[in-house]
Amino acid sequence: MTGPPVHSLTGDQVTALFSEAARGVFPEPDFSVRIGPLCGPAAAVVAFTDCVVVATPMGVRWWREVLADGADPMHPRVLLTLADALGTTVGENEAVLAAAPSRTVSLARSVRLVPFDDGHPRVARARRYRDDVRAWTTVEGDGLLVVGRGLAGRWEMSMDVAPRARTRGLGRALAAAARAHVPRGQAVYAQVAPGNAASLRALLAAGYHPVAQEVLFPLRPAGGSA
Numbered sequence: 455m456t457g458p459p460v461h462s463l464t465g466d467q468v469t470a471l472f473s474e475a476a477r478g479v480f481p482e483p484d485f486s487v488r489i490g491p492l493c494g495p496a497a498a499v500v501a502f503t504d505c506v507v508v509a510t511p512m513g514v515r516w517w518r519e520v521l522a523d524g525a526d527p528m529h530p531r532v533l534l535t536l537a538d539a540l541g542t543t544v545g546e547n548e549a550v551l552a553a554a555p556s557r558t559v560s561l562a563r564s565v566r567l568v569p570f571d572d573g574h575p576r577v578a579r580a581r582r583y584r585d586d587v588r589a590w591t592t593v594e595g596d597g598l599l600v601v602g603r604g605l606a607g608r609w610e611m612s613m614d615v616a617p618r619a620r621t622r623g624l625g626r627a628l629a630a631a632a633r634a635h636v637p638r639g640q641a642v643y644a645q646v647a648p649g650n651a652a653s654l655r656a657l658l659a660a661g662y663h664p665v666a667q668e669v670l671f672p673l674r675p676a677g678g679s680a
Contacts, residue, residue, distance in 0.1 A: 457521035462514050463490035463507070469606040471507060474519040476552035476641035481505040487527055494605040495617075496583045497540055497671040500550070501528050509605060510671075512539060528667070537671055545670040548645040551662035555639045566593045567628040567635075568649050576614050582674045584610055590635070592624070596599070599628045601635050601642075601655055605670070609636040610643045613653075625656030633661070645670075 461470070470482060470492035481488070483504030490509045497510040497637055506527045508517065515537075517527075525532050528547075537544045567590035571577075580587045584602030591598050596619035604610040611632035615625050632642050644662060646653045 457518060457524055458506075459484070459486040460514055460518050460521065461486055461488050465491050465493040465606070468493050468507065468509055469608075472552075472606050472608050472643070475502070476554055476643070477555075478663070480665070481507065487517060487521060487553070489517050490606075492673075494603075494607065495585060496545070496605065496673055497536070497542075498605050499527050499533065499536070499669045499671075500605075501667040502673070510536065510540070512536070526547040528669070533669055540671050540673065542671050542673060543644070545672060546563050546645070546647060547667065547669050549648050549664055550668045551644050551646065551654075551657050552665045553629075553642045553644075553660065553662045554640055555633075565597065565624065565631050567591065567599060567631060568593060570598065572612065574598060574614070576612055580612060582672050582676060583670060588635070590631075592628075594619075597624045597628050599631055599635070601632055603641070605668075608643050609640050611635075612644065613656075620652070625653060625660045629657050629660035629662065 466558040482503050485504050487563060488507045490507060492511050493509050500507045508527060520532060520535055533544045570589040576598060577589050580600045580602050584604045587600065587602035589600045596616040598614040598617040600612045602610060613625060636642055644657055
């Protein structure tokens, strides 16, 4: 069986690809696998519609050999093979959503945030996958927003809402607030497990749109520095 077409990308092309996806312009659905270099704190396999983009230290030759039997790059066997080659583990299989650049999101002003820097697990996890990590908490302490630069330098957010504050729209407000806490003109990306319906609904309500499916492979130890 012949494997899928495999092409190479530069790091700049990977960055541009994500910027375009945030605007609703997606890669050509040609069933190809596009191989880019490692361009962030974690390696990645990203599936778009009928197209897969990878960002790893392994080049085109390695990927052609692994996919020679026609395997899907998102197949568990392939993901485990990649993790072994990287000396790490397979991360979560998540949906990726993006919000186009905006500095005028009304919901961003509906939640009061103050800088936050302690040992919260979500902040520690962000530092394993992102650079330039910053965090804020609500004044009441029932919501947490984390922003940093991840794959291909893109700005990524994550959030946490205390159980006592759920079903009040706080997740939606935090997701919207993230759009006002990145540099002007930059999109914001979020990864979420498909089964996390509450977070998915909050992100959709805050103006985020699905763009891809993604598996990250951490290259920093747990608790890695920012």
